[in-house]
Amino acid sequence: MDMLDATVTLASLSPPAVDDTALARAAAGGDVHAFERLYRRHAPRLNALLWRLCGGNAARAEDVLQETFILAWRKLPQFRFESALGTWLHRMAVNTALMELRASAAFESLDIGESGMEVLTGMADVTRCHATGLDLERALQTLPPRARAVLVLHDIEGWKHHEIAEELQMAVGSSKAQLHRARGLLRARLGDA
Amino acid sequence: MEENDNDDLTRQLAALPRERLPSAAVWQRIAAQLEQAPPAPRIGATPLPVPAQLPRPRRAVRRWPWLAGAAAAVLAFVGTFALWQPGRPATVAMTDTPLQRQANVITHEYRQAIATIPAETVPAELRPALDELDASAGSIRTAIDQSPHAGFLLGQLRRTYALRLELTRQGLAATGLST
Numbered sequence: 001m002d003m004l005d006a007t008v009t010l011a012s013l014s015p016p017a018v019d020d021t022a023l024a025r026a027a028a029g030g031d032v033h034a035f036e037r038l039y040r041r042h043a044p045r046l047n048a049l050l051w052r053l054c055g056g057n058a059a060r061a062e063d064v065l066q067e068t069f070i071l072a073w074r075k076l077p078q079f080r081f082e083s084a085l086g087t088w089l090h091r092m093a094v095n096t097a098l099m100e101l102r103a104s105a106a107f108e109s110l111d112i113g114e115s116g117m118e119v120l121t122g123m124a125d126v127t128r129c130h131a132t133g134l135d136l137e138r139a140l141q142t143l144p145p146r147a148r149a150v151l152v153l154h155d156i157e158g159w160k161h162h163e164i165a166e167e168l169q170m171a172v173g174s175s176k177a178q179l180h181r182a183r184g185l186l187r188a189r190l191g192d193a
Numbered sequence: 194m195e196e197n198d199n200d201d202l203t204r205q206l207a208a209l210p211r212e213r214l215p216s217a218a219v220w221q222r223i224a225a226q227l228e229q230a231p232p233a234p235r236i237g238a239t240p241l242p243v244p245a246q247l248p249r250p251r252r253a254v255r256r257w258p259w260l261a262g263a264a265a266a267v268l269a270f271v272g273t274f275a276l277w278q279p280g281r282p283a284t285v286a287m288t289d290t291p292l293q294r295q296a297n298v299i300t301h302e303y304r305q306a307i308a309t310i311p312a313e314t315v316p317a318e319l320r321p322a323l324d325e326l327d328a329s330a331g332s333i334r335t336a337i338d339q340s341p342h343a344g345f346l347l348g349q350l351r352r353t354y355a356l357r358l359e360l361t362r363q364g365l366a367a368t369g370l371s372t
Binding site for chain 2: 036047051061073136137151155156183186187
């Protein structure tokens with residue numbers, strides 16, 4: 001099965017009967033069942049984010065997802081409920097993914113322009129009758145990791161530049177520049193530049 | 194710099210699916226690790242010892258990529274379980290529990306199946322993986338003896354044996370032989 005086919009939308013599901021706060025408090029006390037419910041509730045969203053951050057590498061994304069929830073289990077007792085649990089988990093997932101990605105030299109490379117264009121140029125043409133979303137996902141996977149992270153967090157996840165800059169340990173201006181270049185690379189690939 | 198926030202591209206990006214179901218193995222691996230990684234104490238409480246660093250799931254097997262997910266799940270699970278010390282001595286049962294009896298049946302059936310395959314026909318390049326799966330099955334059997342009521346171990350044992358048999362059959366198929 002194409003990995004892209006596994007991406008599903010669950011927006012139509014009804015609201016949870018038990019809220020995150022109650023489950024998180026129970027899980028912090030060692031209730032594995034409550035923690036599993038939190039996992040079932042949040043894992044699909046986090047997995048989509050991690051899958052994109054990891055360039056469409058499903059196995060790598062699931063490794064990071066696993067590490068994120070193990071970390072969350074350990075840190076839940078310190079969670080102060082000052083933000084939504086989902087937000088807390090998202091940040092933890094992004095942090096974990098970035099630690100993983102930083103291990104790769106490509107992530108730290110600042111040369112996103114030419115190298116990114118070369119990758120895009122070398123990519124096989126996507127049959128145009130495919131869904132636009134599929135084209136877009138594939139084009140996203142070809143972006144340099146850092147530029148892709150900025151674009152995913154900003155344009156898909158809705159983060160602000162100052163949040164991205166803090167998480168990626170870069171200046172706000174760099175975040176904006178990376179986003180600009182990432183969009184340019186995507187447009188070039190999709191043929192609407 | 195954000196002049197294009199409302200163009201077609203950004204609208205398409207914002208419309209991409211926001212959810213993607215992870216494989217079932219992810220929760221299984223997490224659940225196995227929760228056993229030995231209790232939640233950290235609340236702030237102000239007496240700190241507990243830091244749990245041991247757990248092995249990470251193994252990565253893909255190049256020639257038999259279909260094995261990667263299953264093998265990673267089994268091996269990661271066994272690796273983590275091997276580190277798990279429940280804090281009580283191993284149960285020395287005079288009589289096997291129902292779970293242990295089932296494990297014995299599964300092991301017996303597996304041994305009968307594997308005995309039909311001549312060991313010398315298995316490709317040498319598969320040997321390390323097969324040995325590791327054998328060791329994994331042994332570790333699970335030990336774990337069952339230590340925790341004779343942990344039902345999930347039975348599933349792990351069954352999957353490990355199934356994986357071992359399937360890998361052996363795939364190896365034979367690759368060499369033109371058949372079981």
